[in-house]
Amino acid sequence: xxxxxxxxxxxxxxxxxxxxxxxxxxxxxxxxxxxxxxxxxxxxxxxxxxxxxxxxxxxxxxxxxxxxxxxxxxxxxxxxxxxxxxxxxxxxxxxxxxxxxxxxxxxxx
Amino acid sequence: xxxxxxxxxxxxxxxxxxxxxxxxxxxxxxxxxxxxxxxxxxxxxxxxxxxxxxxxxxxxxxxxxxxxxxxxxxxxxxxxxxxxxxxxxxxxxxxxxxxxxxxxxxxxxxxxxxxx
Numbered sequence: 582x583x584x585x586x587x588x589x590x591x592x593x594x595x596x597x598x599x600x601x602x603x604x605x606x607x608x609x610x611x612x613x614x615x616x617x618x619x620x621x622x623x624x625x626x627x628x629x630x631x632x633x634x635x636x637x638x639x640x641x642x643x644x645x646x647x648x649x650x651x652x653x654x655x656x657x658x659x660x661x662x663x664x665x666x667x668x669x670x671x672x673x674x675x676x677x678x679x680x681x682x683x684x685x686x687x688x689x690x
Numbered sequence: 691x692x693x694x695x696x697x698x699x700x701x702x703x704x705x706x707x708x709x710x711x712x713x714x715x716x717x718x719x720x721x722x723x724x725x726x727x728x729x730x731x732x733x734x735x736x737x738x739x740x741x742x743x744x745x746x747x748x749x750x751x752x753x754x755x756x757x758x759x760x761x762x763x764x765x766x767x768x769x770x771x772x773x774x775x776x777x778x779x780x781x782x783x784x785x786x787x788x789x790x791x792x793x794x795x796x797x798x799x800x801x802x803x804x805x806x
Contacts, residue, residue: 585732613792624694624780624797625733632792670733674792680732 583608585673587681594661595689602684604671605653611673614647614654619668619683628669629656661688693717696781696798704806705771711801713764713781719796721787722764724756727778727800739764740787771805778802 584607594600606614612633617625631638631645631654638645642661647654654673658665666688671681694715703709715722724736738746739758753775755767764781778800784793 590730615794617795617797622799624782624799625795626797627794630794678735678795682730682732 583611583673583675583677583679585671585679585681587671587684589684590682591685591687593687593689596661596663598661600658600661600665600686600688602656602669602671602686603653604655604673604681605651606673606679607652608673608675609649609652610675613674613678614645615672615674615678616643616645616656617670617672617680619670621667625670658686661686663688663690694781694783694796694798696779696801698801699799700802700804702804702806703768703771705773707771708767708769710768711766711779711781711803713766713798715762715764715781715783715796715798717783717796719783719785720761721784722758722761723782723784723795724754724764724766725780725782725797727780733780736766738787745787768803771803773805776803776805 587604615630618628619625629645631647642659644657668683668685670683672678697712721740726734736750737756742758757765780800781798782795
């Protein structure tokens with residue numbers, strides 16, 4: 582089955598800096614890669630996703646890149662703000678959605 | 691009421707108790723899911739219901755018993771649980787079960803379960 586690895590497990594950045602979270606997947610047939618954000622006491626919420634026919638997607642301060650050859654994808658957050666502090670999960674799917682273990686992002690003032 | 695609502699938010703139970711978790715979605719979706727979230731582990735899919743029919747059971751122990759009376763409500767009945775079952779149980783919904791693979795899941799805030 583699919584295996585998704587996510588790094589780092591924790592990440593601390595200063596407000597205004599960029600944050601990058603990386604994931605690798607094992608199933609070369611996976612074709613859908615969403616990112617979810619989970620704030621304290623809340624359920625995960627989809628923030629951006631990318632499909633295998635696209636190499637990069639951007640939505641305001643967040644962007645996702647996909648390298649199918651290397652089987653890895655990354656989340657980029659620019660100009661980080663305190664409200665970006667949360668746990669971020671990547672996932673990969675061909676026929677079944679498989680999540681990574683999460684990255685706790687802390688944005689400090 | 692909007693989104694996906696889960697009750698109770700917190701539950702403490704002994705190993706011999708019987709309790710239930712409830713989930714209700716107000717999004718008009720046809721598929722509902724139970725996930726287990728444990729610290730430092732990936733989200734684990736437990737059950738999938740599509741149009742009230744169970745379409746997936748990921749080898750979940752029988753001490754967890756799901757029930758889906760209609761497309762808007764989902765229950766997880768708990769009986770003789772073990773301490774290792776302590777976790778956050780998340781309910782989610784989507785437009786259809788297939789959408790979970792390539793579409794958005796809408797999660798509730800979860801029920802934090804502690805088994806003593």
